[in-house]
Amino acid sequence: MNVPIKADIVIVGAGMVGSLLAAALKHLPLNIILIDPAVVTLPDVDAPFEPRVSALTRASQNVLTQVGAWELVTQYRHSPFTSMQVREEEGRGELQFKAQDIGEDYLGCLVENRVLQWALTTVAINADNVEFLAPEQLTQLERYPQHWRVTLASGKVIDTPLVVGADGAMSAVRKLSAITMETWDYQQQAIVCTVQTQKPHDSCARQVFLKTGPLAFLPLSKPDYCSIVWSAKDEQAKWLLSLSESDFKQELARAFGYELGEVLWCDQRYAFPLIARHAERYTLDGLALVGDAAHTIHPLAGQGVNLGFLDAAVLAEEIARGMARGLPIAHRQILQKYSLRRRHHNALMMHSMTALERLYAAKQPSLIMLRNEGVGFVNNQTWLKHFFEKQAMGLEGDLPQLAQNCSA
Ligand SMILES: Cc1cc2nc3c(=O)[nH]c(=O)nc-3n(C[C@H](O)[C@H](O)[C@H](O)COP(=O)(O)OP(=O)(O)OC[C@H]3O[C@@H](n4cnc5c(N)ncnc54)[C@H](O)[C@@H]3O)c2cc1C
Known part of the structure; x- marks a missing residue:
């Protein structure tokens, strides 16, 4: 066996969420290893649009700005949207949300996934405390009393007190640590x-x-x-x-x-x-799941990566707070705090999406009437419309510092 190398944190997966986590930890005195099977490169500015795009909330944009990735995104292609319109095929009502109603220039922004991933990975790789291993892949995970032993496809072995699974919906970290999932x-x-x-x-x-x-x-x-x-x-x-x-x-x-x-x-x-998936727990001793490794959600409200960005920002915040109090990086209090702040919030969002999908799929006349009445009611209540506009921007609730308002 190769002699194990040591790291304070191993982040498995340099997708949008894993790269953001590394970027958000770049100011801390930590030695971080980030692993991915692939390196994402930026396509030509006049290449066709990538089919996968993300509708980012303003909260996500704030996070990207504060870690230094938004300026890279804006050098490429992005598309702010100033209004949102939701209607039903045969319904009477139509919901319209406008940024100008709440004194904003826009509600959110569409960005190609590849651009986001490239911008975030670039920030992470350029950080002094991040080592990027790619192409590389997690193959084994073993728990020791004080650390995890991470084995990679190349045969490299890393010992670390904290493993973060940011390796997507089919997460190897989740499977190898035997965390079960609820699926729909x-x-x-x-x-x-x-x-x-x-x-x-x-x-x-x-x-x-x-x-x-x-x-x-x-x-x-x-x-x-x-x-x-x-x-x-x-x-x-x-x-x-x-x-x-x-x-x-x-x-x-x-x-x-x-x-x-x-x-x-x-x-x-x-x-x-x-498929909606929710990990039965987000943390174990010395291990945390973030992004799609912890939850996948119906895309009808474009929330998936926005939730993942908040996971990463909250985990980074709790690690920084714990370290400021002199706690070891993988201290149970840090991980519990992360899980408490994120799991319930994500569960609520997932159940709301499922309920909305069911409500709109329903064909019973009583539910169709309820939908139409509901849309009409929301449209006539300025305060309620403003509430939904703020929700769409992601600027409500328990926000980490990185997601709070900043000048973009
Ligand atoms: C059709 C559709 C539309 C969507 N639209 C939106 C939207 O508008 N807004 C929104 O917020 N979300 C949207 N989403 C959801 C969003 O795309 C996901 O939530 C997001 O991609 C999750 O990012 P992630 O970094 O957690 O995971 P991933 O993007 O899956 O990244 C995981 C990374 O881990 C790496 N990896 C995997 N296995 C290993 C291993 N063994 N070792 C090391 N690395 C590994 C992978 O190479 C990858 O880079 C949409 C989803 C779908 C399906």
């Missing part, structure tokens, strides 16, 4: 692709609840380009994927009620199975 299969697939529409999007993020699931048109940085997320039952998704490009464009424009006119062009389609 929506039996839906999310079809994503970039489209060009006849009418401009006017920086509005739109979503329609179809009988078969939600369909979102998310505005990109070109005025007539959107990224779509079409959540459809497995059978329908299979059919949508099998359509020719021209049939798919027609079906898409029709499903969206021609709100942005015809769909003129669409890029390759990709499908993601939709």
Whole structure:
């Protein structure tokens, strides 16, 4: 066996959330190892839009700004949205949220995942206290009385008091540490692709609840380009994927009620199975899960990575606070505090998404009436609309310092 090297923290996974955690810890006197099977590079500025984009809340943008990644994102492509519109295929009501109603310039921002990951990894790699091992991969995890032993595919061995699993939905850290999951299969697939529409999007993020699931048109940085997320039952998704490009464009424009006119062009389609997962616990002795390793959520409110960014920011905050009090880095109080601040919050968001998905999937007349009445009520109550606008910006609740308002 190779002689073990030592690290204060091993972060497994340099996706958006793992890289953010490393970047958020860059000022602390720690020796951090960040591991990923791949290194993300930035594509050409005029490369086609990536099919996977994230609708970032203002809270997430604050975190990215404060760790130094937002300035990198803005050198590339990003698309602030100034309004949001939610409607139902055959409903009477339509909800509209506008940034200007609450004195803001915009509600959130669309950024391609690859750009986010590149910006965050760049900040992490440039930090003096982070060593980036890639291409590399976790293969074994063993618990010793005072530390974890992490074995990598190359045969390298690392001993560390704190392992963080930021390795996504199929987390090896979660599996190897035997943390179980609660799962909820929506039996839906999310079809994503970039489209060009006849009418401009006017920086509005739109979503329609179809009988078969939600369909979102998310505005990109070109005025007539959107990224779509079409959540459809497995059978329908299979059919949508099998359509020719021209049939798919027609079906898409029709499903969206021609709100942005015809769909003129669409890029390759990709499908993601939709499964909500929640780890039964976020921490063990000397171990924590963050991001999709801890939870995956229906994309209908675009919250997944926003929750993951808050996990990483809260964990970094609790580590810094613990260290300031002289606690060892993996002290139980630090990890418990992290779990307490995040698990309940994420569970609430996940259950709300499932409830919303169920409410909109329901066909009973009483529930349809309830939806329409609810939409009408919210639209007529200025205070309630402002409440939802603030929620959409992610600026409510127990926010870590990094997520609080800062000038971008
Ligand atoms: C269709 C769709 C649309 C979405 N839209 C939005 C949106 O608008 N807004 C939003 O907030 N969220 C959205 N999400 C969710 C969001 O994409 C995820 O929450 C986010 O990608 C999770 O980031 P992560 O860093 O936790 O995990 P990942 O992005 O999965 O990263 C995990 C990393 O770990 C690495 N890894 C894996 N295994 C190992 C190993 N054994 N050793 C070392 N490294 C490993 C991987 O290479 C990867 O880099 C959407 C999701 C879907 C499916």
